[in-house]
Amino acid sequence: MTITIKTDFTNEEEIKKSRFICQLARVKSEEEAQNFIAQVKKANPRANHNCWVYTIGERQEIQRMSDDGEPSGTAGVPMLEILKKKEITNVCAVVTRYFGGIKLGAGGLIRAYAGAVNHAVEAVGLVKLVEQQEMILCLDYSLYDSLQRFLTQENLVIAQSEFLTEIKVSAYIDENRADSFLSALTEHFNSKITADKGKIRLTEVDFAQIK
Numbered sequence: 688m689t690i691t692i693k694t695d696f697t698n699e700e701e702i703k704k705s706r707f708i709c710q711l712a713r714v715k716s717e718e719e720a721q722n723f724i725a726q727v728k729k730a731n732p733r734a735n736h737n738c739w740v741y742t743i744g745e746r747q748e749i750q751r752m753s754d755d756g757e758p759s760g761t762a763g764v765p766m767l768e769i770l771k772k773k774e775i776t777n778v779c780a781v782v783t784r785y786f787g788g789i790k791l792g793a794g795g796l797i798r799a800y801a802g803a804v805n806h807a808v809e810a811v812g813l814v815k816l817v818e819q820q821e822m823i824l825c826l827d828y829s830l831y832d833s834l835q836r837f838l839t840q841e842n843l844v845i846a847q848s849e850f851l852t853e854i855k856v857s858a859y860i861d862e863n864r865a866d867s868f869l870s871a872l873t874e875h876f877n878s879k880i881t882a883d884k885g886k887i888r889l890t891e892v893d894f895a896q897i898k
Contacts, residue, residue, distance in 0.1 A: 689745050689776060689777070689815065689816040690773070690774050690775055690776065690813055690814070690815050690816075691713055691775060691776060691777045691778055691813065691814060691816065692711050692713060692775065692778050692808065692811050692812070692813060692814070693811055693812045693813065693814050693891075693893075694713070694811060695710075695711060695712045695713060696710070696711045696807055696810065696811035697709070697710045697711070697807075698803070698806055698807035698810050698811075700802075700803065700806065701787075702791065702795075702799050703787060703789040703791060703795075704787025704788055704789050705784055705785060705786050705787040705789070705791070705799070706783075706784065706785040706787065707782055707783070707784055707799055707800070707802075707803040708731075708782065708783040708784075708785075708803075709780060709781070709782045709783075709803040709804055709806070709807040710723075710727055710780070710781050710782075710783070710807075711778060711779070711780050711804075711807050711808070711811060712778070712779045713777055713778060714741060714743065714777055714778065714779045715743070715777055716743065717741075717743060717749060717751070719779075720741040720743065720751070720779040723779050723781070724737070724739045724779065724781055727739075727781040727783060728781075731783045733785075734783045734784060734785055735756070735784050735785060735786040736754075736755045736756050736757050736762070736782075736783070736784040737755050737781055737782075737783050737784075738752075738753060738754055738755045738757060738762035738763060738766065738781070738782045738784070738800060739752065739753050739755065739763070739766075739779065739780065739781040739782070740752040740753075740763055740766040740767045740770060740779070740780050740804070741778065741779035741780070742767070742770050742771070742775065742776045742777070742778060743776060743777055744776060744777075745776065746776075747770070747771065747774070747776045750767060750771075752764065752766060752767045757784075757796060757800075758793055758796065760793075760797075761793050761796035761797050761800065762782065762796065762797075762800040764797075765797045765798075765800050765801035766780055766782065766800050766801060766803075766804045768801065769801055769804045769805045769808065770804070773808060773813070775808065775813065780804050780807070782800055782803045782804065812893070813893075814891040814892060814893060815891070815892045816889050816890070816891060817861055817862075817889070817890055817891075817892050818861070818862045818887055818888075818889060819859040819860060819861055819862060819887065819888050819889075819890050820859065820860055820861075820862045820865040820884055820885070820887060821846075821857055821858075821859055821884065821885030821886050821887070821888070822857065822858050822859070822860055822865065822868065822869075822882055822883075822884065822885065823855065823856075823857050823882065823883045823884070823885045824855070824856045824857070824858070824872075824880050824881070824882050825853055825854070825855050825856075825880065825881045825882075826853060826854050826856070826876075826879070826880040826881075827853055827854070827879070828850075828853070828854060830876065830879060830880060831854055833876070834856065834876075834880065837872070837875055837876075838858060841860075841868065841871070843858045843859075843860055843868075844858065845857070845858055846858055846859055857885060859888060859890070862887065865884065869882055
């Protein structure tokens, strides 16, 4: 299962006069992550710190972080722990800090950096990337209305239809449901609808809907 943020996002908060700006970006490689970090640093040349973290890979195989001058373990580690706890991957987070004159102490810094990432993630929301199998169905015109009702019951929608000598319909279903769907289709229509598997696609599902 791959979980990531819905989209790139920026969130800002103030803690004891220091500004903490968390910027999130979806990334697919370390190169993309490092480019994003460089962009944030370039856009904030007067910032005191640009602490960053990223996780990449289906199981967060790649994990990198930096305190960027903050006391060791007070920024990168707590930021990474948020991503690990929420199992978020293919994301880069940069927290830019503009110091406001009041020291936060180690505990305060840990809470501030972890909180900055957590609040940004909660605000933007998460999606699950799901592999879906294309199902290509061929049927007689007389069965089309019945097929539409059947697909509705299965919580599926028609992606494409072709009306030739017979009707060809394509619909996408989560790959782990494909075989059971074929069995149900065959039984319901007494093998009068032929079905073949097509291509695989990745689709995004709002993670809040599948918890």
